[in-house]
Each structure stands twice: as C-alpha cells, then as structure tokens.
Amino acid sequence: xxxxxxxxxxxxxxxxxxxxxxxxxxxxxxxxxxxxxxxxxxxxxxxxxxxxxxxxxxxxxxxxxxxxxxxxxxxxxxxxxxxxxxxxxxxxxxxxxxxxxxxxxxxxxxxxx
Amino acid sequence: xxxxxxxxxxxxxxxxxxxxxxxxxxxxxxxxxxxxxxxxxxxxxxxxxxxxxxxxxxxxxxxxxxxxxxxxxxxxxxxxxxxxxxxxxxxxxxxxxxxxxxxxxxxxxxxxxxxx
Numbered sequence: 001x002x003x004x005x006x007x008x009x010x011x012x013x014x015x016x017x018x019x020x021x022x023x024x025x026x027x028x029x030x031x032x033x034x035x036x037x038x039x040x041x042x043x044x045x046x047x048x049x050x051x052x053x054x055x056x057x058x059x060x061x062x063x064x065x066x067x068x069x070x071x072x073x074x075x076x077x078x079x080x081x082x083x084x085x086x087x088x089x090x091x092x093x094x095x096x097x098x099x100x101x102x103x104x105x106x107x108x109x110x111x112x113x
Numbered sequence: 114x115x116x117x118x119x120x121x122x123x124x125x126x127x128x129x130x131x132x133x134x135x136x137x138x139x140x141x142x143x144x145x146x147x148x149x150x151x152x153x154x155x156x157x158x159x160x161x162x163x164x165x166x167x168x169x170x171x172x173x174x175x176x177x178x179x180x181x182x183x184x185x186x187x188x189x190x191x192x193x194x195x196x197x198x199x200x201x202x203x204x205x206x207x208x209x210x211x212x213x214x215x216x217x218x219x220x221x222x223x224x225x226x227x228x229x
Binding site: 034036041042043044045046089093100101102103104105106108 | 119147154155156157159162206208217218219220221222223225
C-alpha cells in the first residue's frame with residue numbers, strides 16, 4: 001500500500017541554520033504531496049503542497065519539490081527561526097480518489113536561539 | 114481560508130462514560146471528513162472516513178461500535194467514544210476535504226481525551 005517515510009528525529013538546529021527534512025514515498029499512480037506542521041497541543045496546518053511531478057511548493061521560506069524520479073519531497077529552509085520549532089509531517093493523498101491522507105511518522109524540529 | 118472547528122479542545126471523563134467530539138466546517142461544505150488518532154510523539158492514524166448522509170468507512174482494526182461516527186449534515190461530523198477506557202486516552206483530530214480548494218484538507222485543532 002501507499003506509504004511515506006520521513007527522516008528520523010528529533011532534529012535540533014541553531015537559529016539561522018539550513019534545514020532539510022527528507023521524505024520519500026511509495027504510491028501507485030500519481031499522488032499529491034503535502035507538508036503539514038503541528039505546533040504543541042494543536043492540530044495540523046498545511047505548510048505547502050505539490051500536485052504533480054516537478055512542482056515546487058513554498059510557504060514561509062520553506063520549499064519542497066515533487067521529485068517523481070526519486071519519489072521524494074524533501075522539505076528545505078535556508079535559515080530557520082526559533083518559531084519554526086514544531087513537528088513536521090510529510091503526507092500523500094490517496095491517488096485512488098478516496099481523498100485519504102497517508103502520513104509519515106513526523107519529525108520533531110527544535111531550533112535553539 | 115477554510116476553517117474547521119473542533120470541540121472540545123480537551124476533555125476528562127470517567128471510565129465507562131461516553132464522550133462526543135464535534136467537527137464543524139465553518140465556511141465550506143464538507144461531504145467527507147476524516148477522523149485521526151494521534152498517540153504521544155507519533156504520527157496520525159486514520160480511524161475512519163465520515164461521509165455525509167451515509168455510514169462511515171472504518172480502517173482495519175478500528176472498532177465501529179466503540180467509535181461511533183455520525184455525519185448528519187454537510188458541515189458537521191461527530192465522533193463518540195463509547196464506554197471509554199484509559200487506553201482510549203489520546204489526541205483525536207478531524208479533517209475535512211474542501212472540494213472548493215484543489216486537494217485541500219483542513220484540520221481541526223484536535224481534542225485531548227483523558228479517561229480516568
């Protein structure tokens with residue numbers, strides 16, 4: 001079945017460091033890909049998405065490119081801030097049209113000042 | 114943008130009682146809503162897909178009689194945890210698919226359930 005694999009956390013960085021959180025997926029067909037962010041005690045917020053190969057999603061300085069050849073959707077940011085501390089989830093939508101989201105295990109990011 | 118309101122944000126109940134969690138789409142119609150469960154420091158596990166006007170579709174291993182889902186209108190889905198036990202304590206999150214936004218999924222803020 002469809003699956004999403006994220007790099008293991010937790011990840012701890014200093015402010016202004018570069019960030020990459022790896023995400024790879026397995027799916028039949030052509031899924032849409034998402035990154036969600038979860039702040040402590042809250043639900044999930046959509047960070048960015050890409051719906052087809054080579055699309056680049058971007059938001060709040062974060063970027064991710066849909067790479068079909070490597071089945072990847074790595075999250076990147078050039079300079080992180082303390083406020084970026086959260087748990088990040090990579091996800092794909094069920095290409096079969098059932099609209100279900102399949103999530104990776106999540107990566108906890110902590111940014112130190 | 115699309116907003117999903119989930120209520121209550123936290124609840125403490127005694128073992129054996131039932132708890133209802135509401136999920137409302139405030140500014141769009143959601144024919145499909147999803148209920149997830151999240152254990153501490155873990156990912157989201159899809160419990161069921163709630164379809165307006167029809168029975169919910171449960172994922173394998175989720176007890177239908179334990180987790181009752183009702184989606185009576187295009188803006189409201191409810192999850193009732195029946196005869197709750199301490200092992201049901203978890204963070205429950207709903208999500209709605211906004212058909213007006215291509216592949217848009219909006220999440221509620223979650224409900225922290227503690228069964229004592």
